Amino acid sequence: MKNVEKYKKGYFMPPQVDMSWTSKEYPDKAPIWCSVDLRDGNQALVIPMSLEEKLEFYKMLIRMGFKEIEVGFPAASETEFEFLRTLVERDMIPDDVTVQVLTQAREHIIQKTFKALEGVKHAIVHLYNSTSYAQRQQVFRKSKEEIKQIAVDGAKLLQRLTEEAGANYRFEYSPESFTGTEPEFALDVCNAVLDVWKPTADRKAIINLPSTVQMSMPHVYASQIAYMSRNLKYRDNVVLSLHPHNDRGTGVADAEMGLLAGADRIEGTLFGNGERTGNVDVITIGMNMYAMGIDPGIDFSYMPEVVEMYERVTRMHVHERQPYAGKLVFAAFSGSHQDAIAKGMQFREDHREPYWTVPYLLIDPKDVGREYEADVIRINSQSGKGGVGFIMEHNYGIRMPKKMRENFSYFVKSVSDHRHQELKPDEIYRLFTDHYLDVTKPLEMEDFMIKKQHGHWKGQILMRVGGKDIIFQGEGNGQLAAVAHAICDAYGITVSHLEYSEHDLDRDPSSRGIAYFGLTDEKGQTTWGAGIDTDTMTASVRAFVSAINRMPGMAERITFRNLSSSYDQIHNFRRSASHH
Numbered sequence: 001m002k003n004v005e006k007y008k009k010g011y012f013m014p015p016q017v018d019m020s021w022t023s024k025e026y027p028d029k030a031p032i033w034c035s036v037d038l039r040d041g042n043q044a045l046v047i048p049m050s051l052e053e054k055l056e057f058y059k060m061l062i063r064m065g066f067k068e069i070e071v072g073f074p075a076a077s078e079t080e081f082e083f084l085r086t087l088v089e090r091d092m093i094p095d096d097v098t099v100q101v102l103t104q105a106r107e108h109i110i111q112k113t114f115k116a117l118e119g120v121k122h123a124i125v126h127l128y129n130s131t132s133y134a135q136r137q138q139v140f141r142k143s144k145e146e147i148k149q150i151a152v153d154g155a156k157l158l159q160r161l162t163e164e165a166g167a168n169y170r171f172e173y174s175p176e177s178f179t180g181t182e183p184e185f186a187l188d189v190c191n192a193v194l195d196v197w198k199p200t201a202d203r204k205a206i207i208n209l210p211s212t213v214q215m216s217m218p219h220v221y222a223s224q225i226a227y228m229s230r231n232l233k234y235r236d237n238v239v240l241s242l243h244p245h246n247d248r249g250t251g252v253a254d255a256e257m258g259l260l261a262g263a264d265r266i267e268g269t270l271f272g273n274g275e276r277t278g279n280v281d282v283i284t285i286g287m288n289m290y291a292m293g294i295d296p297g298i299d300f301s302y303m304p305e306v307v308e309m310y311e312r313v314t315r316m317h318v319h320e321r322q323p324y325a326g327k328l329v330f331a332a333f334s335g336s337h338q339d340a341i342a343k344g345m346q347f348r349e350d351h352r353e354p355y356w357t358v359p360y361l362l363i364d365p366k367d368v369g370r371e372y373e374a375d376v377i378r379i380n381s382q383s384g385k386g387g388v389g390f391i392m393e394h395n396y397g398i399r400m401p402k403k404m405r406e407n408f409s410y411f412v413k414s415v416s417d418h419r420h421q422e423l424k425p426d427e428i429y430r431l432f433t434d435h436y437l438d439v440t441k442p443l444e445m446e447d448f449m450i451k452k453q454h455g456h457w458k459g460q461i462l463m464r465v466g467g468k469d470i471i472f473q474g475e476g477n478g479q480l481a482a483v484a485h486a487i488c489d490a491y492g493i494t495v496s497h498l499e500y501s502e503h504d505l506d507r508d509p510s511s512r513g514i515a516y517f518g519l520t521d522e523k524g525q526t527t528w529g530a531g532i533d534t535d536t537m538t539a540s541v542r543a544f545v546s547a548i549n550r551m552p553g554m555a556e557r558i559t560f561r562n563l564s565s566s567y568d569q570i571h572n573f574r575r576s577a578s579h580h
């Protein structure tokens with residue numbers, strides 16, 4: 001691109017670069033989580049949330065298990081101020097939850113913030129000022145010492161006002177635009193603030209290192225975190241917090257590497273809402289941990305509810321591909337993926353696998369409130385027999401023979417291809433019934449009788465053919481063979497290979513079974529049919545007739561042979577059948 005010379009790196013490597021943390025594979029425990037949805041997320045919305053909307057969001061955060069929640073920037077607006085007052089007045093802050101408020105390091109803003117806090121038992125007052133090279137130069141036009149002084153003065157005021165309020169608030173300091181700040185200078189400012197607060201084991205201070213704007217690759221940010229972690233004063237009494245944004249699309253990587261590099265806490269939002277490209281998505285970080293067997297300590301098990309609430313109150317949209325939460329993130333349309341998932345699920349059931357190892361699915365969709373049937377195997381023109389078979393089995397208890405499944409899936413694919421549409425399970429089932437089940441043209445089976453004589457089976461079948469009733473008769477060494485011969489002999493049909501299977505329809509309230517027939521003609525062409533009935537024999541005869549009806553050239557054979565039965569024959573059959 002032609003303007004590339006315009007850019008150079010805006011970040012600073014720490015004076016000592018230690019990457020030893022890269023030898024850790026993953027964090028061994030969940031961090032302290034802080035949701036900043038109601039502040040950083042809210043300040044980035046086209047229409048910030050109303051008081052009622054914020055209350056609904058807040059309640060969801062509590063329900064999910066967040067124990068630290070940045071509820072707003074009380075000095076920003078009346079709604080922000082009123083929100084905190086409402087929480088206090090309605091007694092909506094549980095004892096184990098700490099609300100956090102953000103303030104600039106300016107006296108009147110801090111004063112207003114403390115007014116909003118009156119009556120709050122557990123609070124974190126979060127002070128920030130930008131320390132970056134660019135902002136010192138362009139926004140504040142101040143020296144490093146003057147910038148440090150803003151932070152120190154703010155820190156002192158927080159301490160004084162807390163003492164005056166007789167409160168026990170905890171303090172947080174952010175060198176805002178940390179990623180554009182020389183790490184030695186950020187360290188100097190943070191240590192100066194800590195010298196004011198003198199954190200103890202009982203009252204730890206939070207130092208929050210934001211990638212206000214992401215400027216580097218994640219390992220660089222993490223090496224800055226490692227440097228701060230190793231050199232901060234009072235380190236044992238400091239909670240080291242990360243606040244990644246997502247300008248380069250690597251917010252989650254920043255957070256995960258930052259945790260390896262020594263951080264204890266993460267500030268982020270649900271689904272990564274926030275300024276510009278957003279804050280880091282806490283759901284992705286938490287679920288990434290979960291997928292590695294570490295309990296994140298936040299409950300994401302009713303994700304669809306969280307998505308619904310979030311979309312409604314923020315007027316934002318959760319992308320279909322949003323990790324763990326998007327509508328399509330567990331969906332497999334493509335044949336080979338579906339095949340592997342269906343086999344993996346079966347393997348899991350058969351082997352009672354303790355660990356989740358199903359191919360193509362990082363986690364069990366059920367763990368975040370999703371359904372296999374609706375969310376995993378989805379059918380379009382990219383799908384294959386594994387997927388179609390999965391839908392038919394899981395949704396309708398239909399376990400077609402392998403070759404029939406293949407035959408059906410090609411048909412389903414072509415329908416989807418021509419319609420240019422995804423096919424939902426009920427449409428696929430309809431295709432199955434229209435295509436294979438009780439195909440009654442040109443032959444419609446009305447009734448049949450089979451009896452054993454001298455060790456041999458004799459079958460009679462009454463058919464309606466082109467408006468006429470006809471009886472066919474046949475013999476065989478089995479019941480089905482007798483019926484099959486009756487039809488095949490009548491029309492001169494040669495079946496070179498026959499495939500048959502049947503099974504109960506699981507969970508069918510009327511205990512029906514299904515039978516399948518595959519008939520291969522002399523040219524090697526196989527047609528399939530299926531029949532359902534409470535009686536296995538009836539299901540089988542239906543399946544056979546369906547398959548016969550679907551054989552190529554059947555209509556011509558019927559017209560050509562033009563068979564008929566007399567009135568007496570029909571009458572006698574009916575009488576015997578009713579006695580039967």
Ligand SMILES: CC(=O)SCCNC(=O)CCNC(=O)[C@H](O)C(C)(C)COP(=O)(O)OP(=O)(O)OC[C@H]1O[C@@H](n2cnc3c(N)ncnc32)[C@H](O)[C@@H]1OP(=O)(O)O
Nearest residue numbers: 043073075076077104105106128129130139140150176212
């Ligand atoms: C990275 C972040 O997300 S930081 C949080 C950002 N969030 C918000 O700003 C949302 C809420 N903010 C607001 O509603 C408003 O900005 C207010 C009410 C807080 C303040 O409004 P205003 O008084 O109009 O000031 P404004 O925000 O424009 O600030 C500009 C002035 O404050 C100074 N300033 C900005 N941030 C800080 C800070 N953190 N500490 C000290 N001074 C600051 C600027 O240097 C500038 O000073 P100047 O007047 O000498 O030029």
Ligand SMILES: CC(C)C(=O)C(=O)O
Nearest residue numbers: 128174176177210212
């Ligand atoms: C106020 C600070 C922490 C912030 O939101 C940021 O730097 O992104």
Ligand SMILES: [Mg+2]
Nearest residue numbers: 040210212243
């Ligand atoms: Mg931010």
